[in-house]
Amino acid sequence: MTLSAPRSTDQPAAPGTPSPDGGHGTPTPEGGHPDGGRHPAAYTRYPASRATTDPDSWPDVARLPAPAPVRTAIARTLLNRAFARLPLRIRLGDAPAAGTGPALTVHDPDAFFRRIGTSGLIGFGESYMAGEWDSDDLPGVLTVLATHVDELVPGPLRTLRGAWVRRRPAADRNSVSGARQNIRRHYDLSNELFAEFLDPTMTYSSAVFGALPARPEELAEAQARKIDRLLDLAAVGEGTRLLEIGTGWGELALRAAARGAQVTTITLSAEQRDLAVRRIAEAGYADRVTVRLCDYREVEGAYDAVVSVEMIEAVGAEFWPAYFRTLRERLAPGGRVALQAITMEHQRMLHTGRTHTWISKYVFPGGLIPSPEAVTREAARAGLKVTADHGYGEHYAETLRLWRERFAERAERVRELGFDTVFQRMWELYLAYSEAGFRARYLDVRQFRLAPAAIPAQPDAGGERPATADHHHQGVCR
Numbered sequence: 265m266t267l268s269a270p271r272s273t274d275q276p277a278a279p280g281t282p283s284p285d286g287g288h289g290t291p292t293p294e295g296g297h298p299d300g301g302r303h304p305a306a307y308t309r310y311p312a313s314r315a316t317t318d319p320d321s322w323p324d325v326a327r328l329p330a331p332a333p334v335r336t337a338i339a340r341t342l343l344n345r346a347f348a349r350l351p352l353r354i355r356l357g358d359a360p361a362a363g364t365g366p367a368l369t370v371h372d373p374d375a376f377f378r379r380i381g382t383s384g385l386i387g388f389g390e391s392y393m394a395g396e397w398d399s400d401d402l403p404g405v406l407t408v409l410a411t412h413v414d415e416l417v418p419g420p421l422r423t424l425r426g427a428w429v430r431r432r433p434a435a436d437r438n439s440v441s442g443a444r445q446n447i448r449r450h451y452d453l454s455n456e457l458f459a460e461f462l463d464p465t466m467t468y469s470s471a472v473f474g475a476l477p478a479r480p481e482e483l484a485e486a487q488a489r490k491i492d493r494l495l496d497l498a499a500v501g502e503g504t505r506l507l508e509i510g511t512g513w514g515e516l517a518l519r520a521a522a523r524g525a526q527v528t529t530i531t532l533s534a535e536q537r538d539l540a541v542r543r544i545a546e547a548g549y550a551d552r553v554t555v556r557l558c559d560y561r562e563v564e565g566a567y568d569a570v571v572s573v574e575m576i577e578a579v580g581a582e583f584w585p586a587y588f589r590t591l592r593e594r595l596a597p598g599g600r601v602a603l604q605a606i607t608m609e610h611q612r613m614l615h616t617g618r619t620h621t622w623i624s625k626y627v628f629p630g631g632l633i634p635s636p637e638a639v640t641r642e643a644a645r646a647g648l649k650v651t652a653d654h655g656y657g658e659h660y661a662e663t664l665r666l667w668r669e670r671f672a673e674r675a676e677r678v679r680e681l682g683f684d685t686v687f688q689r690m691w692e693l694y695l696a697y698s699e700a701g702f703r704a705r706y707l708d709v710r711q712f713r714l715a716p717a718a719i720p721a722q723p724d725a726g727g728e729r730p731a732t733a734d735h736h737h738q739g740v741c742r
Contacts, residue, residue: 395689508528
């Protein structure tokens with residue numbers, strides 16, 4: 265599965281084919297529902313069914329997995345028991361809704377349990393993409409599930425987890441060539457797509473708000489506040505030689521140049537580079553900012569400050585030593601590193617690092633969210649020490665909420681850009697899934713300041729992650 269932009273092939277369901285509400289024929293008009301209640305918001309924006317899904321673009325969504333009666337029965341039993349305990353309002357097919365809380369409506373229970381029984385959480389996500397379940401409060405449902413994730417499967421059965429998880433594909437490794445391909449699959453989707461839900465600064469990382477809950481009109485200011493905190497952590501000012509690893513669409517480079525810094529910023533996304541170069545030229549900072557299409561392992565030179573914002577998640581554990589080694593080797597004497605990273609609890613990181621997840625399959629191939637312990641350990645091995653560490657996960661939950669709401673408001677425009685219904689459902693699930701992770705405190709986001717340690721860099725002792733087989737690669741940046 266690649267994150268290309270499939271042209272919309274959506275057609276109305278043929279008479280007699282299953283529709284997302286579990287019935288047949290034309291979907292119920294917006295605002296109505298067969299049981300007389302409120303129609304799920306996601307369904308009114310993104311109606312979907314397997315019958316209208318392009319099997320070439322979305323093969324594992326358009327087709328159900330092969331029958332697996334025993335696994336399906338186990339999934340059905342476990343989930344029904346969990347649903348009875350969780351604060352959710354569950355409706356399975358034509359059965360009456362039961363429970364209280366955010367509503368999870370399963371239009372096709374047989375397909376829903378079959379996918380989960382076969383593929384676990386990947387199947388859960390693909391079932392949503394296929395329109396087999398919906399919710400009138402998607403982040404609410406996902407927050408409940410994330411909060412109670414350790415209760416969904418009884419302890420004795422967790423030893424069977426390996427039967428439901430898959431190894432990550434070897435093709436997703438973030439070698440120099442693999443990283444280019446993985447980045448393109450996400451960030452080269454379309455600048456226009458990202459512009460539909462990001463604020464005018466085109467900043468695709470957590471903001472820092474003055475107060476919560478956040479308001480949409482505050483997002484651009486909150487992104488500027490986040491960037492300024494990072495630049496302050498790295499002591500960026502007049503004449504600073506700054507290396508930015510991960511350009512985004514250029515906003516941090518712009519703000520650093522406005523402080524008088526000389527900026528080299530690198531990205532693997534051609535789409536991002538083109539827009540960043542244009543924005544920098546329009547702002548009058550082309551003489552202060554150089555944007556290079558370049559892997560972090562290929563950059564050379566010495567810099568007074570290095571800043572990297574939510575880039576480490578795309579590196580992969582195998583290549584963390586090379587990433588932190590680059591941070592240390594590019595740092596001039598007396599320099600500082602400012603690093604913003606999404607993090608998760610260490611044991612969860614270890615479990616996630618060994619498995620192929622819905623996020624790694626459809627959204628961020630090859631990536632892994634580190635734990636704070638992993639950041640500290642890998643930094644130390646490269647000869648860096650953490651001198652500041654601040655977390656603010658609740659701000660990321662609000663950032664994601666604003667992005668998700670803006671994306672939903674622009675559903676028709678996204679369709680006009682050529683992104684079909686399955687993509688739109690995938691993207692909404694990704695944003696809601698991420699928001700839920702922060703609301704449940706399953707995830708956090710942290711700003712670290714790193715400085716050269718007083719002791720020599722430690723040898724790579726292996727530890728709880730795969731050892732790297734990729735040598736520090738020097739190449740030519742463009």
